[in-house]
Amino acid sequence: MARAATTTDAFNAIAEPRRRQIIDVLARGRPHAVGELVQTLRIPQPAVSKHLGVLRKVGIVSVAKEGQHRLYRLNATELKPVHDWVKTYERYWSHQLARVKERAERKATERSSKDKPPGQKKEE
Amino acid sequence: MARAATTTDAFNAIAEPRRRQIIDVLARGRPHAVGELVQTLRIPQPAVSKHLGVLRKVGIVSVAKEGQHRLYRLNATELKPVHDWVKTYERYWSHQLARVKERAERKATERSSKDKPPGQKKEE
DNA sequence: GGATTATATTCCTATATGGGAATATGTCAA
C-alpha cells in the first residue's frame, strides 16, 4: 500500500501546513469565500480550491452557495479526535515536575543500557 | 512538489495510525525494544523498524542500545506543537454553549445563502 | 569458528500527492 489518502481522516488532512492555515483563517470570524482565502493567504486559487476539497471531504469545512461565491465554514468538531489523542501527552510538558521526571527516566535508561551485563530481557 | 515527507514534522509523522499506536505503547511504561512492539502490536518487524525510523527522525522517539536490543523511548515533547495548534479549537466542542453558538451560526449562514438567489442546493 | 537472535536496510510496486498551467463550469449583469 501507499501512504493513506489525505482525505482519510483529520490526522492526514491537517498534515498539510496550508490546510492548517486555511483552518486558522476560517476560525477567526465568519465563513469565507474562496477569493478571500486566496487574498489572505496568498495562495493560488486552484490550490486553495483543492485544499478546501480535501477539508470538505473529511468534514472539517462545509460549503454554502451564495451567489457566485462559495462560503466555506469551519466545522471544528472534526478536529476533536486529534485533540483527544494528543491531549493524552500534555502531561509530558505542561508540568515542570513531569519534565524533571522525564529527564530522570531517560538518564536511568541510558545508564542501564550502558552498565548492564550481557543477556537481559525485559518484561512482556 | 509532491506530498511533504512523513519526516517533515510531527504533524506528518503522526498521520500514520500505526505510528500513533507505537507512540501509545511507548507512553505507558518504560522504553520498549523493537521486538516488544512487534509482539504487542502484531506488526511485522521491518514495518516497526521503519516506523520507528520516521519517529526518530522527527525526534518523537530516541534509541538506546542495550545489548543486541534497541530500547526506544518516547520523547513526547515533540508532540507539543500539535497540541498547541489543535488546542485552539477545543472551545468548539468542550462547552455546550459553544456548540449551540456553532449551530446558530451555521443556520444563519445557510439561511443567508438560501434567501438571496432562487438557486439552491444542499452540501454534496 | 558456526548458529541464533534482534534489528536495520534494500529492492520492489501501486498509489497518491501538491503544484503549476490551462481550461471548464457557473453565476451574475447589461
Place this chain on the structure above:
DNA sequence: TTGACATATTCCCATATAGGAATATAATCC
C-alpha cells in the same frame, strides 16, 4: 446573447510513501 467574475477541474510531473519479501548487519552464545 456577451462578457466579467468566482470557483472547480483536468492534465502533467517529480516525489515519496507503506507494505512485503528478502537480505544485511550486529550482538550473543555454543
